[in-house]
Amino acid sequence: MYLQARVFIRTALAYLLAALLLGGLVLVNQGLNFSPYIAAFQPVFYHLLTVGWLTQLIFGVALWMFPVLSKQRPRGDERIGWLAYATLNGGLLLRVVFEPLHAWGFTSVGALVLSALLQVVAGWAFVFAIWPRVKGKAEYKNREPRTKNRNDER
């Protein structure tokens, strides 16, 4: 697995852990009501799970295993993938801090605007990075004759 995919997937795993801990806290608080502040973490919990874990895991696995683009540049321009990584995580972390603060009545001094913009850039950056790799017959199939038994190549 190449570096970019590993970084996406390891970060996703960290969010899974964070999401489950926070989700547990939110649910326990729904039953026991020990603090009125904790309910503000509900949307953060949803998005740690769906954006930080699931979507980020999908990004990493797709960049790793979708058909390669060409022999010279198997994964296209990797900088677009890094842009998606930085903006997704920057945007999500800003949200994790400032969405609860906003719910508790503090002003978020434009941090949620920035968080939204970063995450939207992340979504479209990934679309651009992976779009050319959603494709039919791989290049090698057009160029090289098939071997008799493909299992021999293992």
Add this chain to the structure above:
Amino acid sequence: MPKLSQLMIRTALLWLGVGFSVGGLVLLAKDVPFWPALWTWRLSHVYMLLLGWMVQLACGVAFWILPRLDAAGSRGNEQLAWLCYGCLNGGVALASLYGPLAAARWPAGGAIWEISDWRWEIRDCSYQLAVSSWQLAHRQRSRFAGNATGWHADRREESAWLCAEDPSLRSG
């Protein structure tokens, strides 16, 4: 990658872009409340992202990589999988429009769009059809164990091809 998978994955990517953009607007409006009705788009963004993006991507990838049924590489009943594509996207589009349309008002206050319950039923039927056609189309492929043809064999061939000239790729 077969045509249907390409279409499903590309449509899923479009829902990802649109769903993130709608979610972004709703988040941005928490800081800068410029249009109160934007809140009605919150559920639309959930449908777009959970079903349009995640479920559809999983379907597209599964149709591509699940083991094939025979040595010729058959993917089972493709018509049913196409039906699933249509119903899933029809359902997501209807569900996404429902909230904003139901809330839309003329300046005088009257509803722009009288929405009755049957529209929900179309959406639900659409999801039901999508799920059933998907299950019918994939029942056999999820049980079939061989992988001499298909994605795994393709990946082996692809890495052999990549490594032939650059041995440093071999460990990755």
